[in-house]
Amino acid sequence: SVYPNKDVASVQVAKRIAALIRSKQETGEPAVLGLATGATPVGVYEELVRLHREEGLSFRNVVTFNLDEYFPMPPTAPQSYVTFMNENLFDHIDIQRENIHIPDGTLAVEDVAAFCLNYEQQIEEYGGLDLQVLGIGRTGHVGFNEPGSAPNSGTRLVTLDDLTRRDASRDFGGKENVPTKAITMGIGTIFKAREIILMAWSGKKASIIKKAVEGDVSGEVPATYLQLADNVEFVLDEDAAAEL
Ligand code: GLP
Numbered sequence: 001s002v003y004p005n006k007d008v009a010s011v012q013v014a015k016r017i018a019a020l021i022r023s024k025q026e027t028g029e030p031a032v033l034g035l036a037t038g039a040t041p042v043g044v045y046e047e048l049v050r051l052h053r054e055e056g057l058s059f060r061n062v063v064t065f066n067l068d069e070y071f072p073m074p075p076t077a078p079q080s081y082v083t084f085m086n087e088n089l090f091d092h093i094d095i096q097r098e099n100i101h102i103p104d105g106t107l108a109v110e111d112v113a114a115f116c117l118n119y120e121q122q123i124e125e126y127g128g129l130d131l132q133v134l135g136i137g138r139t140g141h142v143g144f145n146e147p148g149s150a151p152n153s154g155t156r157l158v159t160l161d162d163l164t165r166r167d168a169s170r171d172f173g174g175k176e177n178v179p180t181k182a183i184t185m186g187i188g189t190i191f192k193a194r195e196i197i198l199m200a201w202s203g204k205k206a207s208i209i210k211k212a213v214e215g216d217v218s219g220e221v222p223a224t225y226l227q228l229a230d231n232v233e234f235v236l237d238e239d240a241a242a243e244l
Contacts, residue, residue, distance in 0.1 A: 001233065002241040006201035009235050010043030013133070013197055017044070018051050020131055021062055030063045030099075032123070034132035034190070035089075036143070037066065037081045040199050041133055045089040052093045059095040063126050065119070066102040067134070067143035068184035071112075071157060073105030079171050080105060103155070103183035112183065116155040120189060132193035136200050138208050139163050140221030144184035149222045153186030187225050196232040198223070200240040209236060210243040 003009035017033065024031040035041070051057040066081055075082035082102050090100060101122060107115055123129060134142045139161045145153065146161040159181055160168075169175040190196065200209050212223035213234060219225075226232045 002236050002238060004238055006043055006237045009199065009201070009237055010041075011047050013044045013199065013235055014047035014051065016197070017048060017131065017133075018057050021057065021059065024130070025058070025061055028061075030061050030126055032063045032065070032126045032128065032130045034129040034185070034193055035064050035066050035085065036133050036135050037068070037084045038135045038137075040135035040201060042088055044133065044199070048089065049092040059093045062095055063099040064095070064101060065123055065129065065185070067132075067190075068182050069103040069105045070179040071103075071105050071107075071181040071183050073179060075102075075105065079168075103185075105183070109157075112157045116157070116183065119155045119185075123189070123192075129193035131195045131197065132190050134190070134196065134198040136198060136205060136208060136212060136223050137161075137164055138167060138204070140208055140212060140223045142187070142190060142198065142223050142226070144182040145187050145190075145222045147220050147222065149187055149219055151191075151219070151225045151228070152188040154188050155183065155185050157181055157183055187222060191225075191229055194231060196226065196229060197235055198226060198232065199235045201237045203239040203242060205240040206243045209234070209240050213244060 021031045066085060069081045073080045104115055136142060139147055144158055144160060146158060165175050165178040168178045172178045211221045215221055215224050217224045217227050
């Protein structure tokens with residue numbers, strides 16, 4: 001779907017998440033959400049906080065799994081995705097802390113593989129992701145699945161693309177300070193979600209959105225794999241959709 005601007009689009013996505021949470025509350029089940037970071041989902045989180053404060057939307061039954069985290073990365077660092085999620089969402093809602101899952105940027109390298117396997121298992125134990133929210137990087141990455149990622153990849157340690165590190169350099173005060181690695185859910189992990197929403201705003205994303213939606217399916221642009229799923233919706237503003 002294409003909306004006139006990101007604010008209208010973000011409210012629509014938040015409404016869908018709220019409807020999912022409420023329908024699960026009726027059956028007493030958890031709503032299992034896959035969440036993303038970056039500038040793109042900020043408006044969705046803002047609207048969810050508003051729905052919590054003004055319309056009593058409760059997150060007591062919500063279980064979350066974030067897509068990714070830089071590696072290494074202490075959770076308390078301003079650039080960590082833990083800090084991002086706390087500031088933009090978790091600190092403002094009634095989610096239970098034990099229901100929040102974010103890849104651990106403090107592990108010893110030799111412990112990462114076991115952590116990643118366990119992350120996948122935990123998602124399975126909750127019955128899988130009901131909804132995965134995605135942004136897209138200018139390399140065509142979803143999560144941190146950079147070019148070269150396999151369609152069946154799972155949660156793992158990856159090396160960040162140079163363009164991704166350049167795009168992140170403002171947050172870190174220079175590219176040299178951006179971690180070279182990250183832990184990310186895989187393309188295969190994302191694909192198992194029952195519903196996937198990829199959001200993109202602004203003309204900066206127009207050319208990668210064209211490739212993702214209309215380009216040949218290839219690991220060179222990992223987001224093209226989403227063309228193979230039938231439960232994916234691209235939610236765009238007019239500028240991001242301009243080249244379609
Ligand atoms: C980071 C995140 C991605 C996100 C991308 C786009 O690399 N790991 O999940 O989609 O940035 O960021 P933004 O939304 O700020 O454009």
